[in-house]
Amino acid sequence: MSFKSLLLEGTxxxxxxxxxxxxxxAGLLFFPALGERDFWAPVEPRYAEIAxxxxxxxxxxxxxxxxEIYTDKPIFYFWLVLIxxxxxxxxxxxxxxxxxxxxxxxxxxxxxxxxxxxFNPRVGLYAGVILxxxxxxxxxxxxxxxxxxxxxxxxxxxxxxxxxxxxxxxxSEILLAYALIGLATLTxxxxxxxxxxxxxxxxxxxxxxxxxxxxWRLGWGLLIFLLVTLPWFGWVSAATDGKWLQDFLYVHHFQxxxxxxxxxxxxxxxxxxxxxxxxxxxxxxxxxxxxxxxIRARLQERATLFFLLWFFLILLxxxxxxxxxxxxxxxLFTPSALFIACYFDQLTRGTIHxxxxxxxxxxxxxxxxxxxxxxxxxxxxxxxxxxxxxxSPFAVLLVAGGAAALLAVWRGAPLGVFFSTAGTFFLGFLYxxxxxxxxxxxxxxxxxxxxxxxxxxxxxxxxxxxxxxMNDFNFYTEREVIPILASPGEVRGLASxxxxxxLLIRARDLKKLxxxxxxxxxxMARIGDKSWYLAELTRRK
Numbered sequence: 001m002s003f004k005s006l007l008l009e010g011t012x013x014x015x016x017x018x019x020x021x022x023x024x025x026a027g028l029l030f031f032p033a034l035g036e037r038d039f040w041a042p043v044e045p046r047y048a049e050i051a052x053x054x055x056x057x058x059x060x061x062x063x064x065x066x067x068e069i070y071t072d073k074p075i076f077y078f079w080l081v082l083i084x085x086x087x088x089x090x091x092x093x094x095x096x097x098x099x100x101x102x103x104x105x106x107x108x109x110x111x112x113x114x115x116x117x118x119f120n121p122r123v124g125l126y127a128g129v130i131l132x133x134x135x136x137x138x139x140x141x142x143x144x145x146x147x148x149x150x151x152x153x154x155x156x157x158x159x160x161x162x163x164x165x166x167x168x169x170x171x172s173e174i175l176l177a178y179a180l181i182g183l184a185t186l187t188x189x190x191x192x193x194x195x196x197x198x199x200x201x202x203x204x205x206x207x208x209x210x211x212x213x214x215x216w217r218l219g220w221g222l223l224i225f226l227l228v229t230l231p232w233f234g235w236v237s238a239a240t241d242g243k244w245l246q247d248f249l250y251v252h253h254f255q256x257x258x259x260x261x262x263x264x265x266x267x268x269x270x271x272x273x274x275x276x277x278x279x280x281x282x283x284x285x286x287x288x289x290x291x292x293x294x295i296r297a298r299l300q301e302r303a304t305l306f307f308l309l310w311f312f313l314i315l316l317x318x319x320x321x322x323x324x325x326x327x328x329x330x331x332l333f334t335p336s337a338l339f340i341a342c343y344f345d346q347l348t349r350g351t352i353h354x355x356x357x358x359x360x361x362x363x364x365x366x367x368x369x370x371x372x373x374x375x376x377x378x379x380x381x382x383x384x385x386x387x388x389x390x391x392s393p394f395a396v397l398l399v400a401g402g403a404a405a406l407l408a409v410w411r412g413a414p415l416g417v418f419f420s421t422a423g424t425f426f427l428g429f430l431y432x433x434x435x436x437x438x439x440x441x442x443x444x445x446x447x448x449x450x451x452x453x454x455x456x457x458x459x460x461x462x463x464x465x466x467x468x469x470m471n472d473f474n475f476y477t478e479r480e481v482i483p484i485l486a487s488p489g490e491v492r493g494l495a496s497x498x499x500x501x502x503l504l505i506r507a508r509d510l511k512k513l514x515x516x517x518x519x520x521x522x523x524m525a526r527i528g529d530k531s532w533y534l535a536e537l538t539r540r541k
Contacts, residue, residue, distance in 0.1 A: 018112060019109055026109075031101055041470055047078075052091045054078060054082055060075075063078055074188065074232070074248075076187045108128045118162070127334075127338045130340055133422050147327045150192065160180065166306075185228075189253060203305065287358040307339070311335040314329065369402035373397070376391055390436060446476060450473045456502075466506070488512055488514065491513055491517055502534060505532070
């Protein structure tokens with residue numbers, strides 16, 4: 001049997017082969033060279049330092065960074081980092097990113113399972129491939145953030161809930177869903193309860209299936225949820241006299257949602273960012289929406305309504321929040337992937353016509369993709385001559401992928417369009433992970449400068465940092481605390497002490513200080529778009 005017939009016919013064998021293919025596909029995308037790149041700001045050096053301090057001190061309850069209690073996120077991500085670090089002998093780039101990569105792999109397989117159970121195995125396969133190759137998932141799978149792991153737990157919990165509601169699995173599976181919602185809460189916070197709760201309650205309201213709530217086993221579910229979450233929340237609250245819980249709930253939940261403590265964006269922000277984050281598959285969204293008209297008739301289908309509510313409620317919830325970040329929308333990528341997968345499944349079977357809108361979007365996008373590949377070497381030569389060699393294979397890949405997809409569109413072969421798109425982004429991102437990101441690492445990494453600082457400044461000497469709270473240097477200098485000086489006055493006050501002191505400071509801030517206080521600089525490095533100096537402070541007479 002050919003691979004094409006296996007895809008189109010969806011034989012029983014496919015149900016066993018598809019998840020294996022997806023696991024290999026996603027594994028090749030997410031794991032090779034996972035630890036080759038140094039930690040990049042923001043966030044990654046901070047997460048690494050939290051794990052390093054916990055590892056060194058044997059701490060499992062209270063996360064700390066730069067000597068302060070870290071109240072931004074709960075503990076579960078750091079527990080996984082610690083377990084991996086214990087097994088591998090230390091905290092490093094691999095162990096800190098491993099939970100994200102595992103979460104991404106789990107999310108891909110969960111998306112496949114949703115497609116298989118609610119549509120057919122082909123839809124599951126297409127959806128898994130789509131999810132694994134969209135831009136935001138590709139990036140977050142290799143980045144130390146809690147959001148990918150959270151999205152996996154949240155999505156798997158909703159999947160098990162849906163299996164129970166739609167009578168596609170054992171009723172007892174719903175109890176495992178509560179445990180997964182608990183793990184999502186331990187990973188990112190109360191949003192782990194809010195998002196699944198919104199989707200499930202909205203589905204009940206829209207369908208007027210009030211009696212189904214009694215089948216949710218809420219009593220047992222609440223008990224399981226509390227057994228998963230309450231011990232650590234209780235321990236950390238007791239260990240910090242309630243400070244951790246107070247800051248976590250008020251600052252990082254209430255304030256972030258209502259007043260936007262950082263990352264404030266307008267209501268329509270995600271309408272601008274989501275197409276890029278879900279690229280390249282977002283180009284098929286408009287043709288798919290038009291192909292499925294009239295929408296009202298399709299809303300009578302329970303599964304369709306469930307997945308639409310899943311998408312739009314999460315989008316609206318985060319749109320109403322004052323604080324907005326692109327990665328917050330990761331939990332809605334699964335229903336998005338399923339939507340595009342259903343569209344391609346019907347295109348390949350001929351139940352949906354390859355209309356002018358589909359062909360037009362494909363022609364424009366893949367022509368631009370090929371043009372971008374042709375233009376890339378010239379643009380790179382203009383801005384960064386030494387990067388021409390490393391960017392050339394990537395450019396060839398874009399041209400070849402765009403041309404292959406255009407040929408498939410011209411021949412009326414949607415399966416060819418699908419795998420040309422997936423293959424181009426698979427190979428492109430894999431090449432980027434293995435070759436391009438290590439090249440960029442030379443410009444982005446704080447590690448060489450931090451190691452130079454560690455070499456110059458004796459561990460017994462005091463090291464400070466000026467007006468920066470990102471904790472970029474603690475991990476690589478292996479300093480649990482680098483005190484922050486917030487003003488020139490604090491620097492002058494420190495310089496009046498008899499003990500020598502050293503200061504990490506950006507170039508723009510160095511100009512603000514008294515030259516008599518900063519005697520000379522000992523090291524300098526450009527990290528990203530910032531120039532950093534290590535300066536020695538002179539005692540004022």
